[in-house]
Amino acid sequence: MALDIRTIDDTDLTSWVTAMRTGFLVPAEPTKEEVEVRGAGMELARTQGAFDAGRCVATFRSHPQRLTAPGGAQLAVNAITNVTVSPTHRRRGVLSRMMARDLAAAKERGDAAATLVAAEYPIYGRFGFGPATTATRWEVHIARSGFDGRYAGPACGGRVDFADGATVREHGPGLHERLRAARHGVVDRTERWWRFATGDLPSPMGWKEPFHVLYRSPEGRVDGLLTYDVEEQWTAMQPENKANVRDLVAVSPAAERALWHFLLSVDWITAVATRDRAPDDLLPLLLPDPRAARLTSQADHLWLRPLDVPALLAARTYAAEGSLVLEVTDPDGYAAGRYLLDAGPEGAACTTTSRDADLTLGAGALASLYLGDESAVRLAAAGLVTEERPGAAARADLLLRTPLRPWCPDVF
Structure with a gap:
């Protein structure tokens, strides 16, 4: 029987959530409460399912998102999530059909790009996505850090206080918006x-x-805001507890130093593990012995898919004045074209052009360059960018690279 790929409605929710759990290797049936909670956060008009004889065998949904570009501009993008295909129905083009429907709708809405966090690297490049940010995870062995455990409050002034959930809901959203205004790659919450x-x-x-x-x-x-939980373990009457940092939002270096210093000084905690931090995070440099911060993971995180190249390139700021002609290839057509970028620290203009290209690159390579994390020279050496004029890749790096690396702290 042919697969029926369609937008779902309320009557499909239980089957859809069951299929999503199957795709993510969670075998138990969802509870009624889980279905209700998930359904309340979904835009059904942007949620697809693939059905075989009435049973959902693949899931896909998207939602609106705001992404900070270099310079602080807020881009309207199409965030993709909950993508699964049941093992019984792979290699039938199901994901390709759902992705095509969703990207076409996003392009029609005027979204500048699509985003996702890829569970597996090889899947999304064929759809025009490229890795745009890197996430780093650390584990700090406190005994080796060199910190004096006799904590007496923030050395930089101010104060730290425990807070309940209601207080976090009062202050957290505004704090995160301040971070998002200042740090490119961050998405809204x-x-x-x-x-x-x-x-x-x-x-x-x-x-x-x-x-x-x-x-x-x-x-x-x-x-600043710090959220953490503790894995409790005692050995021979000695504490070996680990603090797991769920979230650390800081809008000043003083706040970041104070929160790390506080956590690394809590009695009975001997190790601190982070979730996804920026690859140029301050953490190791805040320790008297930076080697006490062991890198446990560093990998691609936020992926980007250009849909409107002029809107993307005109939205951000650039490190220097200059111009660049980019020939962007895209089999699906959304980003394809030749574009003249006139860029500078105060802003940019981007238009289609008939001038000869300086660089030729695919949509995924442009995605990797856009937020400033990747080097055009490096991509050219790897054969992922073609330099049509000598020195064009180095000129692209001069324009596109950013002093701070982009960072997306969230999975969505």
Whole structure:
């Protein structure tokens, strides 16, 4: 029987959530509560399912998102998530059909790009996506860090205080928006996100109550938030507890130093593990012995798919004045064309052109360059960018690279 790929409705939710769990190797049937909680956060008009004899065998959905470009511009993008195909129905073009429907709708809406966090690297390049940010995870062995454990409050002034979930919901959204305005690669967080993060909504993934800590500047402004939980373990009457950092949002170096110093000084904690931090995070440099911060993972994180190249390139700022002609290839057509970029620190203009190209590259390579994390010279050496004029890759790097590397702290 031919597969029926379509937008779902309320009557499909249980079957859809069951298929998603199967795709993510979670065998148990979803509870009624899980289906209701997930359904409340989904735009059904942007949610697809593939059905075989009435049974959902593949899932796909998207939602609106705001992405910060270099320079602070807020881009409207199409965030893709919950992509699964049941093992019984792979290699039949199901994902390709769902992706084509979704990208066509995003292009028609005027979204500048699509985003996702890839569970597996090889899947999404064929759809025009490229890795645009890198995420790093650290584990700090506190005994080796060189910190004096006799903590007496932030050395830089201000104060740290424990907070409950309601207080975090009051201060967290505004704090994150300040971070998002200043750090490219960061995406927005909805009210629903904050409710899940503070236990105000039941999480489909289970819940363990964390500790929340706020940093207030000497002027009383909330400039930082730390959320962590603890894995408790004692050996021979000695504590060997690990703190797992779920979230650390800081909008000033003073706040970041104060929150790390606080956590690394908590009694009975002997190790601290992070989730996805920026690859140029301050953490190792804050330790008297940076080697105490062991790198446990460094990998691609946010992937980007250009849909409107002039809108993307004109939205960001650039490190220097200059122009560049890019020939972008895209079998699906969304990003294909030859574009003249006139760029500078104050902004840019991007238009189609008939001038000879300086660089030729695919949509995925452009995605990797866009937020400033990748080098055109490096991609050219790997054969992923073609330099049509000598020195064009180096000129692209001069324009596109950013002093801070882009960072997306969230999985969506």
